[in-house]
Amino acid sequence: MTVLSVEQIHTLMGLVVTTEPDQITCDDCFGQIGEFAEYTLAKHDPSESMRVIRRHLEQCPCCKAEYRGLLDALYELQA
Amino acid sequence: MQPLLCVFFYRESLSGCLSVATTEASACVWLRMTKIKGEVSVATVEQDRWIERLRADDHVRDKAIGELREILLRGVKAAFRSHSGGKISAEDVVQDTLIKILESLGSFQGRSKFTTWAMTIAVRTAIGQMRRQRFKDVSMSDLLDNNMLFEPMSALGENGQVNSEKISILKMLRKFIDENLTEKQRGAMHSLLNGIPVEVYAEKTGSNRNAVYKLVHDARVKLRRSFEEVGYTAEDIDSVFV
Ligand SMILES: [Zn+2]
Numbered sequence: 001m002t003v004l005s006v007e008q009i010h011t012l013m014g015l016v017v018t019t020e021p022d023q024i025t026c027d028d029c030f031g032q033i034g035e036f037a038e039y040t041l042a043k044h045d046p047s048e049s050m051r052v053i054r055r056h057l058e059q060c061p062c063c064k065a066e067y068r069g070l071l072d073a074l075y076e077l078q079a
Numbered sequence: 080m081q082p083l084l085c086v087f088f089y090r091e092s093l094s095g096c097l098s099v100a101t102t103e104a105s106a107c108v109w110l111r112m113t114k115i116k117g118e119v120s121v122a123t124v125e126q127d128r129w130i131e132r133l134r135a136d137d138h139v140r141d142k143a144i145g146e147l148r149e150i151l152l153r154g155v156k157a158a159f160r161s162h163s164g165g166k167i168s169a170e171d172v173v174q175d176t177l178i179k180i181l182e183s184l185g186s187f188q189g190r191s192k193f194t195t196w197a198m199t200i201a202v203r204t205a206i207g208q209m210r211r212q213r214f215k216d217v218s219m220s221d222l223l224d225n226n227m228l229f230e231p232m233s234a235l236g237e238n239g240q241v242n243s244e245k246i247s248i249l250k251m252l253r254k255f256i257d258e259n260l261t262e263k264q265r266g267a268m269h270s271l272l273n274g275i276p277v278e279v280y281a282e283k284t285g286s287n288r289n290a291v292y293k294l295v296h297d298a299r300v301k302l303r304r305s306f307e308e309v310g311y312t313a314e315d316i317d318s319v320f321v
Pocket of ligand 1: 025026056064
């Protein structure tokens with residue numbers, strides 16, 4: 001049994017209020033994340049299907065962390 | 080001699096990105112025409128012979144693997160700098176990644192540059208290993224704990240006074256968690272709140288990442304709808320809590 005801290009309760013409330021529909025899985029996201037990262041690096045507006053990826057990233061901490069790591073890696077290669 | 084241009088592949092990807100693969104003698108040239116604001120322009124012309132080289136024999140293949148190893152190593156080290164987790168070796172990650180890449184060359188669809196695709200595999204491998212290393216001592220009993228009590232202090236406002244609206248929302252939250260979420264949803268949500276990544280939770284409970292992500296997402300949707308059904312919008316909760 002765990003007592004959630006004030007911070008954890010705020011996190012939980014944050015998860016509740018920021019929830020949006022998400023039709024894709026982490027694997028779907030992974031399949032398109034390279035293309036999405038290239039759009040981001042080129043500063044192009046993502047298309048509608050890429051916005052689905054953005055929505056997943058906003059709600060999935062695992063995919064978001066991997067996407068950030070990918071951007072760091074790609075920035076390094078551009079340098 | 081005029082170069083032979085033979086279009087053998089043409090498709091419109093989900094992003095509206097037109098990909099045309101051409102072959103000129105033995106070279107494979109990818110033209111990626113990106114549709115931006117209604118105008119089609121050649122955004123990238125990528126002489127991408129990676130697949131061909133990685134499928135070649137002996138020294139051509141070895142040289143390509145060596146070049147790819149260097150590229151991935153630079154990228155993985157950069158990704159390490161911004162991600163905290165268990166200590167792992169960049170060289171080991173790249174070695175594991177190269178094996179995965181060579182086994183799955185056929186699944187490269189050309190949606191991005193080859194090196195970007197390879198880097199997505201490297202970064203996912205790296206962060207996955209860091210997560211496993213960091214949470215290797217988390218026990219099943221930690222993961223099966225789905226009983227969430229609330230810290231009494233959470234009902235206090237910024238000034239330290241009891242905030243009646245917060246108490247009311249917390250009571251509802253307590254009820255919705257107990258009555259509207261399944262045991263599995265409570266367990267996954269509880270682990271997430273304790274900082275355990277969905278990927279780690281999935282591996283330790285014999286599930287998979289897609290399924291656990293959906294479990295958590297469905298729980299979030301249920302909680303949000305439960306609040307809406309009793310007249311509380313996200314903005315109402317936001318104004319009191321976040
Ligand atoms: Zn995900």
